[in-house]
Amino acid sequence: MKNNSINSYFNKLVLIAIMALISSHAMAQAPQASADKGKQAYVKNGCWGCHGFVGQGGIAGPKLAPETKPIEYFQAFVRYTNGPMPPYSEKILSNQDLTDIHAYLKSIPKGPDYKTLPLLN
Amino acid sequence: MTEPTHSGQPADSSPAENLTHPNSQALPQLARRGFLSGVLASGAVAAGTAASLVSNPVQAAGPAKPSVLPPSAKGALAETGVPPDLGHAPGAGMPGSDFMVDVIKSLDIKYLPSNCASSFRALHESLIDYGGNTKPEFLTCMHEESAVAMGHGYFKACGKPLLTLCHGTVGLQHASMAIYNAWCDRVPVIVVGGNDLDAAYRPPGVPTFHAAQDINAMVRDYTKWDDTPVSLQHFSQSFVRAYKIAMTPPYGPVAISLDAALQMAPVHLHEGKMPYIPKYIPTSPPQGDSGAVKEAAKMLVQANNPVIVVDRAARTPEGVALLVQLAELLQAKVIDQGSRMNFPKTHYLSAPATAIANADVIIGMELSDFWATVNAYTDNNSNDGHGTNASRIKPQTKLISINSVDLNTKSNYQDFQRFQVVDVQMAADAQTTLPSLIEAVRSALPNDKKDAIAKRGELQRKTYEEDRIRTRTAAALGWNESPISTARLVMETFAAVKNEDWALVASEGNVSNWPVRLWPMEKHHQWLGRSGGYGVGYGAPASVGAALANRDLGRFSVSIQSDGDLMFAPGVLWTAAKHKIPLLSVMHNNRGYHQEVMHIQRLANFRNRKVNLDGDMGPVGTSIENPDIQYHELAKSMGWWAKGPIKDPAQLASALKEAVAVVKSGHPALLNVWTQPR
Numbered sequence: 092m093k094n095n096s097i098n099s100y101f102n103k104l105v106l107i108a109i110m111a112l113i114s115s116h117a118m119a120q121a122p123q124a125s126a127d128k129g130k131q132a133y134v135k136n137g138c139w140g141c142h143g144f145v146g147q148g149g150i151a152g153p154k155l156a157p158e159t160k161p162i163e164y165f166q167a168f169v170r171y172t173n174g175p176m177p178p179y180s181e182k183i184l185s186n187q188d189l190t191d192i193h194a195y196l197k198s199i200p201k202g203p204d205y206k207t208l209p210l211l212n
Numbered sequence: 213m214t215e216p217t218h219s220g221q222p223a224d225s226s227p228a229e230n231l232t233h234p235n236s237q238a239l240p241q242l243a244r245r246g247f248l249s250g251v252l253a254s255g256a257v258a259a260g261t262a263a264s265l266v267s268n269p270v271q272a273a274g275p276a277k278p279s280v281l282p283p284s285a286k287g288a289l290a291e292t293g294v295p296p297d298l299g300h301a302p303g304a305g306m307p308g309s310d311f312m313v314d315v316i317k318s319l320d321i322k323y324l325p326s327n328c329a330s331s332f333r334a335l336h337e338s339l340i341d342y343g344g345n346t347k348p349e350f351l352t353c354m355h356e357e358s359a360v361a362m363g364h365g366y367f368k369a370c371g372k373p374l375l376t377l378c379h380g381t382v383g384l385q386h387a388s389m390a391i392y393n394a395w396c397d398r399v400p401v402i403v404v405g406g407n408d409l410d411a412a413y414r415p416p417g418v419p420t421f422h423a424a425q426d427i428n429a430m431v432r433d434y435t436k437w438d439d440t441p442v443s444l445q446h447f448s449q450s451f452v453r454a455y456k457i458a459m460t461p462p463y464g465p466v467a468i469s470l471d472a473a474l475q476m477a478p479v480h481l482h483e484g485k486m487p488y489i490p491k492y493i494p495t496s497p498p499q500g501d502s503g504a505v506k507e508a509a510k511m512l513v514q515a516n517n518p519v520i521v522v523d524r525a526a527r528t529p530e531g532v533a534l535l536v537q538l539a540e541l542l543q544a545k546v547i548d549q550g551s552r553m554n555f556p557k558t559h560y561l562s563a564p565a566t567a568i569a570n571a572d573v574i575i576g577m578e579l580s581d582f583w584a585t586v587n588a589y590t591d592n593n594s595n596d597g598h599g600t601n602a603s604r605i606k607p608q609t610k611l612i613s614i615n616s617v618d619l620n621t622k623s624n625y626q627d628f629q630r631f632q633v634v635d636v637q638m639a640a641d642a643q644t645t646l647p648s649l650i651e652a653v654r655s656a657l658p659n660d661k662k663d664a665i666a667k668r669g670e671l672q673r674k675t676y677e678e679d680r681i682r683t684r685t686a687a688a689l690g691w692n693e694s695p696i697s698t699a700r701l702v703m704e705t706f707a708a709v710k711n712e713d714w715a716l717v718a719s720e721g722n723v724s725n726w727p728v729r730l731w732p733m734e735k736h737h738q739w740l741g742r743s744g745g746y747g748v749g750y751g752a753p754a755s756v757g758a759a760l761a762n763r764d765l766g767r768f769s770v771s772i773q774s775d776g777d778l779m780f781a782p783g784v785l786w787t788a789a790k791h792k793i794p795l796l797s798v799m800h801n802n803r804g805y806h807q808e809v810m811h812i813q814r815l816a817n818f819r820n821r822k823v824n825l826d827g828d829m830g831p832v833g834t835s836i837e838n839p840d841i842q843y844h845e846l847a848k849s850m851g852w853w854a855k856g857p858i859k860d861p862a863q864l865a866s867a868l869k870e871a872v873a874v875v876k877s878g879h880p881a882l883l884n885v886w887t888q889p890r
Contacts (some may be wrong), residue, residue: 137823140809140830140889147690147697149724149890151810154689173592173600177817205681205688210703212684212731 122190132188141176146196151175154197165193181210244434269600283337288319308444309338309475313488315448317347318489319455321375321402323366324348325787329379331406331422334475336377348375351760351791360390360465361750362784363401365717368740369657369761369769371528373400380407380422381430384467388431389747395434395463396580396616396627397523397551400458401465402432402451409440417565419472428467431725433624436464442471444479445487452490459643461497461527462616477684500614500638502647507651508575508612508636513636513661515573515610517668518542521585523549525577525614525642529736532556534646541653543669546729550728551580553590553739558732560676561669568605575612576634577642580744582613583630593818614649616641627745683729695886696861698723698800699730704861705770705798708868712768712876714738717758720751721774721800722890737767741772745777749780752797756788759880760793768875770796772775772884775836775843776805782846788880789851796875796881797847798868801857802889803837804830809889844884 133139133146141152148154159165166189169179179189205211281602312335328336340350353359356378363374378384384405394401408414428438437457441447447470454466480485500508512518520539526532535555539546545563546555555562568574568586576582586609589787590600611634618639620882621628638645657665687699715737719727733739740758743750751773759769778799788795812831816823844856853874855867864885871881 134829135825137809137813137825137830140806140813143690143693143697143890144695145690145693145889147693147888148686149698149888150722151724151806151890154686173594175590175592177593177814179817179822182820183817183822202689202691205684208688208691210700210707211687 122137122187124190124194126191126194126198129188129193129198132184133192133195135190136179136184136192138192145199156196156202159193159196159199162190162193165189189204234514244506259477266405272536292454305478307334307338307342307475308447308477308479309334310342310819311444311479312447312451312470312475312658313338313343315451315489316375317343319452319492320372321348321353322372322764324375324377325353325362325757326377327353327356327359327383329377329383329406330419331383331408331472331474332404332470333382333406334472335404335406335470338475351787351789355753355781356387357390357749358753358756358781358784360387360394360401360403361753362760362787364390364394364397364399364743364750364756365740365757365759366761367399367401367463368397368754369715369717369737369758369767370765372761373402373455374401374757375404378403378405380405380419381424381427382422384427384430389745389749390753391431391465391467391742392434392625392746393745393750395436395625395745397741398462398464398578399744400463402454402458403435403465403467404470405467405469406475407440407469408473409469412471413473414889427469431465431467433622435467436620438467438469440469440471441474443487444474445482447474447780448487448489452492455492456495460495461644462620463527464620467479473833482750497641497644498616498619498639499648502638502648504636504638505645505648505652506656508614508638509649509656511573511610511612511636512542512575513652513656513658515571516664517571518544518573518575519547519568520544521547521549521568521572521574521576521579522554522642523551523577524554524647524741525581526554526736527641527643531643531646532736534643534650538646538650538653540669541650541657543665543672548728549579549585550725550739551741551744553733553741556734557728558734560673561675561870563672564679571605571609573610573612574605575614577614579613579615580617580627581629582611582615582634583632586611586632591814593814597818610635610688612636614638614640614642614645629717667791687726687730690888692861693888694800694859694861695888696859696864697888698890699726700861700884701798701800701864701887702726703730704770704864704868705772705796707865708872709768709770709796712872713766714768714770715740715758717762717769717771717795718742718751718755719772720748720777721772721802723772723800723887724890727772737762737765748777751777753781753784755795755797756784756793759788759793760791763794763878768796768872769794770798773797773799775799775803775841778843779841780838782850785847785852785880785882786850792878793880794875794878795866795880796871797880798871799843799856799884800887801843802887803840804835804889806830806834806889808835842884846881847880847882847884852880852882854884856882857886858883859886 142148144157146155169189187189267866359376363376366374377385405427407427408419414420414423432438437454439450441450450468454468458464458466524537539561545567546561547563547565547567548555576585579585586605588602588604592600594600613634690697691700716727716739755771762769809830812834813823824832828837844854847854858864858867867883871883874881
């Protein structure tokens with residue numbers, strides 16, 4: 092178990108380092124983001140399977156929207172995650188698609204507050 | 213010694229002798245065919261006189277010729293006459309299968325879901341004609357898997373087992389997955405399989421393909437007990453024994469292979485007496501050793517953060533009440549893994565699975581997988597593709613287990629999961645052990661601990677409220693989307709049934725566990741758990757079986773029905789309509805096998821390959837679309853009230869209202885709802 096804790100800590104360090112690298116790289120070569128194309132890419136690449144069609148999340152994957160994580164974190168996670176979600180290489184998911192998907196998730200409006208929904212109260 | 217012919221019969225034997233069963237030798241001159249002739253003859257005698265028998269043209273002219281004319285009164289009587297008393301003693305000469313019905317009736321089994329077949333035709337006939345088709349009532353099923361799963365759901369709804377009949381090799385093969393589910397879910401189902409055991413008398417052709425010398429071998433690894441009785445006295449003992457074993461915790465399915473000839477043969481008197489039927493006396497469930505119970509109690513009261521984890525601990529409503537007592541005494545959080553309704557979801561001590569992280573003592577009751585309770589597994593392609601394991605608890609956490617399954621472990625099917633070391637292990641029934649454990653905890657509680665325990669409870673009340681808010685906030689996400697979110701599906705359904713004495717009889721397919729997270733489940737019958745063995749195809753038939761039990765108990769049955777599960781054996785819809793079993797089936801139609809979608813995506817990513825969708829939404833082989841299945845039309849065609857496809861969440865409430873009214877009128881209703889994947 093100790094080894095696992097060390098691994099987990101090490102993984103976080105690696106992710107932060109990758110985020111920093113991607114951040115500097117992204118600033119230099121940021122693709123133009125399209126939320127409409129992102130919606131198509133989100134479906135085409137199967138993100139909806141675990142996260143739902145509007146990123147609402149569920150038991151199989153966490154919510155992605157609203158309050159979408161920053162692009163740097165998003166890119167680093169998708170490319171290098173070592174958790175239940177498999178990493179998506181550039182061959183599988185292009186930088187353009189990834190950027191568009193992020194734009195789509197950011198464009199999803201905040202849903203109703205549960206307090207306003209009689210069925211949840 | 214007579215040389216056999218090519219047909220296997222002695223060369224000098226007559227056809228009538230060829231058909232004589234060895235068992236029938238105890239009744240002189242009563243070969244099987246001779247016996248049947250006797251039945252016809254004496255039926256006529258019973259109806260008229262000896263003279264009328266002599267003048268019976270059917271008897272006089274030999275074998276009857278086919279006729280399109282209706283039978284004469286005498287002919288009808290001869291066809292339907294009651295088998296005779298042969299004059300030896302009361303009951304002598306009655307068909308063996310009639311005696312079998314008497315045995316079955318002694319155990320008060322209410323229903324018999326089954327698919328009809330020749331290997332148990334004698335018992336079938338006896339059940340409906342001699343037995344009056346009551347207790348048990350024969351329910352027409354279209355698949356043996358459905359019949360067993362109906363028994364599975366029925367037991368969990370009312371605590372009584374059902375009997376099912378399976379036809380020879382192929383019937384038992386059909387039934388086997390459902391038997392495995394019942395085994396893994398610790399549910400008793402009495403499976404009786406017809407079999408033409410005696411190869412010398414076995415009818416040629418189909419019955420030969422459907423016979424085997426040890427037919428129960430195919431399910432022996434996942435039944436508690438099986439037998440092949442060779443006499444009627446043996447049958448009565450085997451059947452009562454099978455019932456008793458199935459109904460002793462840990463419960464489980466049992467199998468009796470029933471020789472076709474034994475069903476057909478007349479009752480063979482033993483020393484002038486009819487075979488007897490043993491009285492069923494339930495066996496007391498095993499209770500935990502008193503020393504181990506005391507040791508466990510000591511650990512629990514000394515703990516700063518004890519956590520109770522339960523899976524199949526509450527076998528009855530009494531089990532729920534006992535768990536509440538123990539939890540409140542210790543102010544310990546309770547994680548209900550949900551194979552039964554063990555603990556009220558509205559109780560502030562109800563906690564999510566993550567609550568074990570800070571535990572210093574964990575008591576697990578009737579867990580199917582203690583290892584996975586305290587360890588995490590991540591399918592991330594590490595370790596040569598085996599994935600990563602990590603502990604979910606603190607290193608010094610003490611573990612206690614009470615599990616009756618420790619008394620009934622087999623080798624081949626390894627449903628006992630990975631080996632987990634525990635500090636105190638009781639091979640005992642948890643519910644039976646709870647009263648003594650509660651008493652031991654009460655006795656061991658030191659006065660100076662009582663304030664700390666009360667504070668623990670107060671803290672948990674706050675945590676429980678925070679969890680509730682988090683869950684509701686998550687449920688609101690995607691609330692108005694189409695396809696309909698699983699949280700919206702589940703809560704619209706709850707709103708429609710909340711004023712009934714409702715029971716969620718199954719929730720197949722993954723709806724993100726919203727029912728157990730959001731519905732105020734408090735009573736034992738309000739949630740029946742899942743399949744046990746994850747054999748897909750359980751949901752629809754188990755729901756129908758549970759709804760059958762609930763119909764008789766005046767409860768309202770509702771099921772969240774997934775698309776993939778329904779299509780394994782949709783014929784059970786017809787069974788529900790045929791036998792007027794009221795059930796509200798709300799479909800979670802996500803148009804795919806979503807459990808598998810990510811498995812393929814994950815492997816493709818690990819191998820750096822783009823996954824092949826071939827025009828569908830999910831990887832090839834995982835989608836149920838193009839064409840979309842019109843489940844509402846399928847249900848209508850089998851006699852259900854049905855509506856769909858419903859894609860707009862705003863239309864769901866009114867459709868549910870209509871469906872609830874149909875179910876309350878005594879009929880099944882289905883809504884085909886297009887949903888988000890999870």
